[in-house]
Amino acid sequence: MKILIKNASIITMSKDREIFQNANIGIENTTIKFIGDIEEGFNPDKIIDSKDKVVMPGMNNSHTHIPMSLLRNYADDLPLFQWLSKKIWPIEDRFTSEHVYLGSMLSIAEMIKGGTTAFCDMYFGVEEIARAVDETGIRAAISRGMMGEDSTNDSTFSEVRSLYRNYYGAAEGRITVMAAPHAPYTCSDKYIHSIMNLADELNIPMHMHLSETREEVKECLEKYGKSPIEHMEELGLFRFKTLAAHCVHLSDKDIDIIAKNKVSVANNPGSNLKLGSGFAPVKKLLDKGINVALGTDGAASNNNQNMFEEMNLASILNKALCEDTTVVPAIKAIEMATINGAKAMGLDENTGSIEVGKKADLIIVDFNKPHLYPRLDIVSSIVYSAQASDVSHVIVNGKVLLENYELKTIDFERIIHSVDKVTKNLY
The missing domain is CATH 3.20.20.140 (Metal-dependent hydrolases)
Structure with missing residues (x-):
């Protein structure tokens, strides 16, 4: 599976704390393949347009x-x-x-x-x-x-x-x-x-x-x-x-x-x-x-x-x-x-930052929200203004778990129905 995230602002949390604007991330199977310009010959199975969004490590x-x-x-x-x-x-x-x-x-x-x-x-x-x-x-x-x-x-x-x-x-x-x-x-x-x-x-x-x-x-x-x-x-x-x-x-x-x-x-x-x-x-x-x-x-x-x-x-x-x-x-x-x-957790060799060769564990934050304007500093915005509900996409190990705010691996209605049932008996 190849995924292309394009047109994104990227907070990498790499050693140098690099931040990219209007850049791209290529994911191949579980791993980040490139950051920046799209590599020649990279043909994605899925494209996620991240204009007006910020990509950061999960x-x-x-x-x-x-x-x-x-x-x-x-x-x-x-x-x-x-x-x-x-x-x-x-x-x-x-x-x-x-x-x-x-x-x-x-x-x-x-x-x-x-x-x-x-x-x-x-x-x-x-x-x-x-x-x-x-x-x-x-x-x-x-x-x-x-x-x-x-x-x-x-x-x-x-x-x-x-x-x-x-x-x-x-x-x-x-x-x-x-x-x-x-x-x-x-x-x-x-x-x-x-x-x-x-x-x-x-x-x-x-x-x-x-x-x-x-x-x-x-x-x-x-x-x-x-x-x-x-x-x-x-x-x-x-x-x-x-x-x-x-x-x-x-x-x-x-x-x-x-x-x-x-x-x-x-x-x-x-x-x-x-x-x-x-x-x-x-x-x-x-x-x-x-x-x-x-x-x-x-x-x-x-x-x-x-x-x-x-x-x-x-x-x-x-x-x-x-x-x-x-x-x-x-x-x-x-x-x-x-x-x-x-x-x-002993996982930093594989995750925790967006770097080539690391596992593709990352999130996309939708900045097209009133509380995230004006876009003067995306780092400050993440900590002082952004909400958990602004996360639109989540990718772990190269697999999309949340897409356009929708859970892809969990039947949420089934879970909350079961939770309601067992908690009534529990209490």
């Missing part, structure tokens, strides 16, 4: 829990630990494989329509999540959230091995797998060591919630005399490539540890704000050269999967917190949502 949602879309607006305006223990975990205990699958399909539909081409997930029922990824054409790094005191007779370890065996590299290479100790307050040291042994066995990276709330940090200091970051370093977790979600309450020592160990941080502005957790010290992290990506967290705590909203929040809130308009400029916010997310 968004990489670096931390979420996609089946939780079924819990959207269920338990709002509660403190995190009360929200989890009194509301979320009890109803999740009632989830079946059908709930996980339908919640995944609902979230993936939302993500595709909003310009997300890859996501990093932590949940249970992981083979149902992988099935949804396979069917819909999106890209994903999937991890089974693991909580416990002792790994003896713990079936989650078998689930991770099964996920790795059945799905790692599956779906035309769109699925990868991570190990995921949930958090320091839900995993004993012994249990974390068992997960590290599993990660060694499978040669996979780590994905973990860290330092999300003051209460978590306080509890860890009281129990171990160390912050969650210090404690995980002492346990040896950071010898693995690690994606740390949240990292809201960090000391300067914590930040130095994160930098030294090349840990990626998934900043989740919307979720952290809504749950009252605080706001991560993004400027300090960036100043230390730390790879900061963006995530939505689950739709139960956000309550959406809108990466355009996360870009906007990451930029404007950091300016206010630092009282400095130069903090997290628009191009940095796009970087966090695209190439940094790909790097956090």
Whole structure:
């Protein structure tokens, strides 16, 4: 399959952050073949005229829990630990494989329509999540959230091995797998060591919630005399490539540890704000050269999967917190949502930017909208003005998943009918 995208403005997010005007992109099978002038002899099967549109890399949602879309607006305006223990975990205990699958399909539909081409997930029922990824054409790094005191007779370890065996590299290479100790307050040291042994066995990276709330940090200091970051370093977790979600309450020592160990941080502005957790010290992290990506967290705590909203929040809130308009400029916010997310998931060699030889994971944003005029600066427009609903086309691995705002791989009416049916019974 050959696709020609023509007459586009292009935000590449390549190393030099090149921007092209009135240019073309050639896609052959799964890969970007050329950018700029149309190569001689290139005969496309499909032409997408992108006049008045901007092409950019797809968004990489670096931390979420996609089946939780079924819990959207269920338990709002509660403190995190009360929200989890009194509301979320009890109803999740009632989830079946059908709930996980339908919640995944609902979230993936939302993500595709909003310009997300890859996501990093932590949940249970992981083979149902992988099935949804396979069917819909999106890209994903999937991890089974693991909580416990002792790994003896713990079936989650078998689930991770099964996920790795059945799905790692599956779906035309769109699925990868991570190990995921949930958090320091839900995993004993012994249990974390068992997960590290599993990660060694499978040669996979780590994905973990860290330092999300003051209460978590306080509890860890009281129990171990160390912050969650210090404690995980002492346990040896950071010898693995690690994606740390949240990292809201960090000391300067914590930040130095994160930098030294090349840990990626998934900043989740919307979720952290809504749950009252605080706001991560993004400027300090960036100043230390730390790879900061963006995530939505689950739709139960956000309550959406809108990466355009996360870009906007990451930029404007950091300016206010630092009282400095130069903090997290628009191009940095796009970087966090695209190439940094790909790097956090270990996918940056293949995706996260529009470059010849990389996978064709890209989106087209329709600028023929009132809120995007006048067209003075397309980078600023993407971060400060554009909406997820402005995405007209999504291509992943060279396959069109959204065309003229229409989902091509998901029967949306069937999904929402099924979601309505199962949630009525669930609640």
